[in-house]
Amino acid sequence: MNTSLLEQQYKRYPKAWPQFVIGFVAIVAVIIIWNVTVSFGGFTERGWGMLALAFQGLVRPSWAVISDLGPTGLLMMLAETFAIGFLGTVFGTIIAIPLAFISSRNIAPRWVNIITLGFITIIRAFPSLMYGIMFVKTVGTGAFAGVLTMTIGSVGMLSKMMVESVEDIDPGIIESLDAAGCTGFQKVRYGIMPQLSSSIISNVLYRLDINVKNASVLGLVSAGGIGAQLIFAIQSRRWDDIGAMVWGLVILVLAIEYASTKIRNSLAAKS
Amino acid sequence: MFDDILHIFYPRSYTLGNGKEVKEKFNPFPYLLILFIAIVIGLSVFTRVNLTALIKRGNNFFDIVRAMIPPNWDYWPTMEKAMLDTINMSLLGSVFGCAVALPVSFYLSSNFKLNKIYLVSHRLALSMLRTLPILVLAFFFRTVLGIGAMAGTLAISVFSYTICVKMMYEYIETLDMGAYEALESTGASRLKCILGAVWPQVKGFFLSTFLYCFETNVKSAAILGFVGAGGIGLNISGQLTLRRYGNLGLVLISMTVTIMVLEAVTRYARRKLVTG
Numbered sequence: 119m120n121t122s123l124l125e126q127q128y129k130r131y132p133k134a135w136p137q138f139v140i141g142f143v144a145i146v147a148v149i150i151i152w153n154v155t156v157s158f159g160g161f162t163e164r165g166w167g168m169l170a171l172a173f174q175g176l177v178r179p180s181w182a183v184i185s186d187l188g189p190t191g192l193l194m195m196l197a198e199t200f201a202i203g204f205l206g207t208v209f210g211t212i213i214a215i216p217l218a219f220i221s222s223r224n225i226a227p228r229w230v231n232i233i234t235l236g237f238i239t240i241i242r243a244f245p246s247l248m249y250g251i252m253f254v255k256t257v258g259t260g261a262f263a264g265v266l267t268m269t270i271g272s273v274g275m276l277s278k279m280m281v282e283s284v285e286d287i288d289p290g291i292i293e294s295l296d297a298a299g300c301t302g303f304q305k306v307r308y309g310i311m312p313q314l315s316s317s318i319i320s321n322v323l324y325r326l327d328i329n330v331k332n333a334s335v336l337g338l339v340s341a342g343g344i345g346a347q348l349i350f351a352i353q354s355r356r357w358d359d360i361g362a363m364v365w366g367l368v369i370l371v372l373a374i375e376y377a378s379t380k381i382r383n384s385l386a387a388k389s
Numbered sequence: 390m391f392d393d394i395l396h397i398f399y400p401r402s403y404t405l406g407n408g409k410e411v412k413e414k415f416n417p418f419p420y421l422l423i424l425f426i427a428i429v430i431g432l433s434v435f436t437r438v439n440l441t442a443l444i445k446r447g448n449n450f451f452d453i454v455r456a457m458i459p460p461n462w463d464y465w466p467t468m469e470k471a472m473l474d475t476i477n478m479s480l481l482g483s484v485f486g487c488a489v490a491l492p493v494s495f496y497l498s499s500n501f502k503l504n505k506i507y508l509v510s511h512r513l514a515l516s517m518l519r520t521l522p523i524l525v526l527a528f529f530f531r532t533v534l535g536i537g538a539m540a541g542t543l544a545i546s547v548f549s550y551t552i553c554v555k556m557m558y559e560y561i562e563t564l565d566m567g568a569y570e571a572l573e574s575t576g577a578s579r580l581k582c583i584l585g586a587v588w589p590q591v592k593g594f595f596l597s598t599f600l601y602c603f604e605t606n607v608k609s610a611a612i613l614g615f616v617g618a619g620g621i622g623l624n625i626s627g628q629l630t631l632r633r634y635g636n637l638g639l640v641l642i643s644m645t646v647t648i649m650v651l652e653a654v655t656r657y658a659r660r661k662l663v664t665g
Binding site for chain 2: 148151152154168169172197198201202204205208239240243244245246247248251252253255256257258260261262264265266331332334335338339342348349352353355364367368371372375
């Protein structure tokens with residue numbers, strides 16, 4: 119009696135071998151893919167020495183770059199990077215809000231939603247640096263092309279996130295405002311805005327984080343920001359300049375990330 | 390009318406019948422709005438935002454898009470390898486990054502009461518590494534390792550590592566530690582405690598984090614070729630500078646399809662992981 123009960127319990131115990139088989143197959147697959155894709159040619163000339171030099175540059179950043187207040191100095195480049203990220207977020211939000219409204223199921227008819235959602239998906243699928251190149255060809259080099267690039271990137275992500283919160287709007291509140299005889303403006307102000315504002319603001323702040331971080335590589339396609347100087351410095355191996363720029367970037371991004379997380383947490387606590 | 394507009398900026402006060410004065414609550418919103426608009430205008434001047442140029446030459450942008458429209462299908466054999474490389478780099482990078490991240494994230498979660506100094510310094514180093522965009526990492530690895538998919542894979546590994554560790558330790562810190570303590574009280578070693586009590590709880594979340602990394606990394610892997618770190622990016626920037634927009638159209642179509650398929654698959658898998 120007792121043993122049969124024990125055996126029954128053992129039979130109910132989940133079997134471990136499928137996990138091992140899956141794990142084994144996954145490892146073999148990774149090894150095969152590794153051999154197909156990557157050829158490890160060893161380090162290039164004095165690779166390890168270069169790593170050491172890079173570390174040295176981080177420890178001892180160049181003061182000439184930090185104290186330079188001109189257009190190639192660290193402060194101006196960081197300010198430009200921040201400006202590109204900030205403006206891209208603002209303009210992106212301005213475009214994303216109406217786009218999100220017309221692609222929500224409860225506001226616009228279904229065929230409109232399908233068109234706009236398809237548009238959003240296509241925008242999101244392309245890498246943002248490609249938009250950077252296209253805008254540089256359109257409006258010329260400089261920070262403006264960067265702002266446009268960041269705008270398009272923000273529109274894609276923000277409208278996708280906002281659609282979810284717009285579709286979650288509680289129609290009961292608007293109905294009750296209607297019953298109380300409110301005008302259209304009042305319905306938007308007291309029925310819709312309080313429901314949406316906190317989620318929109320937290321999404322926008324999150325995007326600001328990403329945008330400032332991404333704005334630092336726009337320089338690669340000469341669309342402004344710190345990227346161009348950083349790439350030049352890596353190319354010509356001026357490790358102390360790289361150190362200064364990396365520190366500046368780290369401090370800027372961490373400060374924005376800290377502030378935006380603080381604000382988002384306080385918003386989440388309020389709602 | 391004019392008075393109404395003025396009262397947007399400072400609160401009204403009413404005198405009641407008993408001679409008492411009542412003030413409205415002060416609302417800082419209009420001032421903040423003006424400050425915000427001033428900042429936006431200031432930064433627009435700083436970055437030389439030029440809407441007339443955009444309107445005047447905006448059709449250049451759509452000219453490029455229009456030139457892509459009949460994509461050049463003959464280009465496919467040339468870019469096939471690069472397209473596969475992009476997906477493989479992303480997969481390999483995510484596997485390595487997340488595999489290293491898994492044990493480390495246990496060390497970095499504060500509920501196991503490990504070495505405090507190690508925890509804080511490692512977290513600080515991680516968040517510094519996280520602020521560097523993946524392209525800068527790739528460029529650095531390319532300089533050290535030479536051109537090729539190796540540099541891109543390493544950059545993606547480092548990037549996935551930082552993301553995965555952060556998500557994992559934040560998740561582990563919210564877990565129920567009762568089972569862990571129960572196992573600890575039976576005298577099990579720390580590894581057995583983790584395997585028995587914590588791993589079953591984090592398994593699903595870890596796999597879904599890995600899939601998230603894989604999905605986002607395909608997108609980043611697509612641009613790593615811009616700096617010569619392997620993948621399809623080299624084809625994008627090359628065909629764009631050569632103005633062969635038909636080829637570019639094919640690259641973009643195949644990328645869009647790949648990303649949409651991967652997104653659908655990973656979304657399905659992640660929903661399964663979270664519920665079951």
